[in-house]
Amino acid sequence: MAETVTLTIDGREIRAAQGEILLWVALDNDIYIPHLCADREEAHPTASCRLCFVEVEGRPAPVPACTLPVTEGLVVKTRGPQVDSLVAAGFELIMSNHRLDCKNCPANGNCELQRIAKARKLRLKPKNLPVLDKNLPVDDSAANIIYDPNKCVLCGQCVRACRRSGNGTLGFARRGYLRVVTTFGNIPLGESSCTNCGACVKVCPVGALTDKQ
Ligand code: SF4
Ligand code: SF4
Ligand code: FES
Numbered sequence: 001m002a003e004t005v006t007l008t009i010d011g012r013e014i015r016a017a018q019g020e021i022l023l024w025v026a027l028d029n030d031i032y033i034p035h036l037c038a039d040r041e042e043a044h045p046t047a048s049c050r051l052c053f054v055e056v057e058g059r060p061a062p063v064p065a066c067t068l069p070v071t072e073g074l075v076v077k078t079r080g081p082q083v084d085s086l087v088a089a090g091f092e093l094i095m096s097n098h099r100l101d102c103k104n105c106p107a108n109g110n111c112e113l114q115r116i117a118k119a120r121k122l123r124l125k126p127k128n129l130p131v132l133d134k135n136l137p138v139d140d141s142a143a144n145i146i147y148d149p150n151k152c153v154l155c156g157q158c159v160r161a162c163r164r165s166g167n168g169t170l171g172f173a174r175r176g177y178l179r180v181v182t183t184f185g186n187i188p189l190g191e192s193s194c195t196n197c198g199a200c201v202k203v204c205p206v207g208a209l210t211d212k213q
Pocket of ligand 1: 102103105113151
């Protein structure tokens with residue numbers, strides 16, 4: 001059995017299994033840390049969204065909570081000037097590449113972007129950066145799934161879930177601003193190896209992959 005350690009998050013003493021990832025320890029104890037890309041099912045975090053920063057006593061710079069195994073005596077703060085400014089900048093960057101249309105979005109009310117904005121008192125609409133709409137076509141060719149790449153935040157959750165489901169239909173293509181989640185050969189989902197299992201829809205934290213209903 002894993003050894004139990006005691007750590008402190010935002011002044012609260014918490015017991016957890018040694019080596020458990022701080023992000024999950026915090027969330028399981030009702031302490032919210034913004035996150036998009038972390039995946040409990042995967043052993044190696046991609047740490048790509050850069051939203052889960054925390055301050056760790058004794059460390060000079062904030063650390064992504066999704067990469068930090070807990071140890072005895074760890075002291076963490078989920079807020080602080082450095083963390084807040086990193087999260088605000090990261091969030092603004094994500095939202096500058098996101099088609100914001102909450103009123104008409106199936107994820108409205110159950111969207112991780114809305115949750116982050118509310119928790120950290122951030123605007124969904126970027127203040128300092130222009131919004132660059134990818135202006136890509138919405139793919140409604142699959143039987144049960146609608147994919148709107150303009151709302152994708154490139155968290156990679158669907159790509160990993162699709163791989164775990166045994167299909168491996170979804171993957172990343174291109175780089176930088178043009179980076180996109182798509183099928184092999186960039187063909188519509190309905191013409192791809194997609195079996196409509198819906199594993200991707202279940203894990204998409206925003207309104208990019210939704211059920212057709
Ligand atoms: S994905 Fe979330 S933030 Fe984006 S339009 Fe839909 S509800 Fe709004
Ligand atoms: S489609 Fe959804 S789950 Fe997939 S990368 Fe984009 S936001 Fe993440
Ligand atoms: S959840 Fe840690 S970097 Fe995305």
